[in-house]
Amino acid sequence: MSGARDGEGAAPGALRSQIDLHRDGVRTGDRRLLAKTITLLESRRADLAAVGQAVLEELVSYTGSGVRLGITGTPGVGKSTFIEALGLHLIAKGHRVAVLAVDPSSPRSGGSILGDKTRMERLSQHPAAFIRPSPSGGSLGGVAHRTRETLLLCEAAGFDVVIVETVGVGQSEVAVASMVDFFAVLLQPGAGDELQGMKKGVIELADALVVNKADGEQRDAARRARTMYRHALSVMRPASASWRPSVLLTSAVGGEGIDAFWEQVVSQRAALAAAGELAARRADQARAWMWSLVEEALQASFRTHPGVARELRRLEAEVGAQKTSPGAAARALLEAYRRR
Numbered sequence: 527m528s529g530a531r532d533g534e535g536a537a538p539g540a541l542r543s544q545i546d547l548h549r550d551g552v553r554t555g556d557r558r559l560l561a562k563t564i565t566l567l568e569s570r571r572a573d574l575a576a577v578g579q580a581v582l583e584e585l586v587s588y589t590g591s592g593v594r595l596g597i598t599g600t601p602g603v604g605k606s607t608f609i610e611a612l613g614l615h616l617i618a619k620g621h622r623v624a625v626l627a628v629d630p631s632s633p634r635s636g637g638s639i640l641g642d643k644t645r646m647e648r649l650s651q652h653p654a655a656f657i658r659p660s661p662s663g664g665s666l667g668g669v670a671h672r673t674r675e676t677l678l679l680c681e682a683a684g685f686d687v688v689i690v691e692t693v694g695v696g697q698s699e700v701a702v703a704s705m706v707d708f709f710a711v712l713l714q715p716g717a718g719d720e721l722q723g724m725k726k727g728v729i730e731l732a733d734a735l736v737v738n739k740a741d742g743e744q745r746d747a748a749r750r751a752r753t754m755y756r757h758a759l760s761v762m763r764p765a766s767a768s769w770r771p772s773v774l775l776t777s778a779v780g781g782e783g784i785d786a787f788w789e790q791v792v793s794q795r796a797a798l799a800a801a802g803e804l805a806a807r808r809a810d811q812a813r814a815w816m817w818s819l820v821e822e823a824l825q826a827s828f829r830t831h832p833g834v835a836r837e838l839r840r841l842e843a844e845v846g847a848q849k850t851s852p853g854a855a856a857r858a859l860l861e862a863y864r865r866r
């Protein structure tokens with residue numbers, strides 16, 4: 527590369543060299559260059575993000591062959607421990623595993639803990655694994671701003687299983703289910719309160735419910751929870767005509783039930799592929815992703831429009847003081863945007 531740093535002010539030739547360097551590095555599984563390319567994609571600077579997008583565009587043809595697995599669950603359910611046990615199990619079977627662990631961002635400071643590498647210490651040190659902790663940045667559903675693009679980069683780098691771990695149960699299950707092949711919800715052994723508190727949509731989206739920490743004194747409680755969740759599933763229409771979600775018991779600490787969980791992932795993938803549903807699901811996800819990017823770009827264009835910027839603070843103040851309605855303020859802003 528020339529003297530340009532991370533694409534800043536790079537001449538066309540230097541920029542081409544930078545794109546080639548990152549593209550080839552990702553393709554050969556260079557984890558350092560993979561991480562740097564993800565950083566470019568996540569950048570809020572348009573010039574750096576554009577370099578990352580250019581690299582991704584040249585790698586799209588190398589994506590799509592991996593297993594995309596989403597895992598969510600309430601804080602404390604043991605997601606990181608479960609994912610580490612699963613990742614090590616898969617590596618032992620010859621897979622390469624990438625984990626996109628989305629860390630909650632502070633609504634005040636915007637900072638995040640980014641502690642998943644610490645919680646998955648054994649997995650993070652394995653050469654066949656790649657763990658990328660990313661702040662959610664306040665994204666709806668706790669899924670980082672560029673998680674979908676990062677998933678594709680990991681596939682292009684040769685990781686044949688990509689796991690997305692989300693912040694927790696809320697809007698996150700909707701966001702992660704829109705980008706993966708298999709969506710699992712981890713649950714605590716004590717089913718009573720949690721079953722009452724779960725949204726119907728969580729169960730409807732899940733390809734499997736996993737009662738974790740099913741060991742020791744909690745083993746009986748976990749079995750009771752499994753019965754309750756099975757009943758909940760039985761009265762709901764499954765999301766796929768080719769797959770009926772199951773309820774599994776696991777103990778991530780002891781590694782119990784991890785192989786059975788992976789067998790469910792493999793079986794579901796085979797069933798959907800045979801029915802043509804896997805390709806259709808991914809096509810729908812890609813189209814939805816396209817429109818989300820269009821909406822994102824339109825919102826950015828709207829907020830940076832000079833006419834909108836002039837009116838925005840005044841209208842926000844009037845809405846807050848109840849001097850004008852939100853609807854009227856929105857119409858005024860849209861009118862200002864149309865006056866280009």
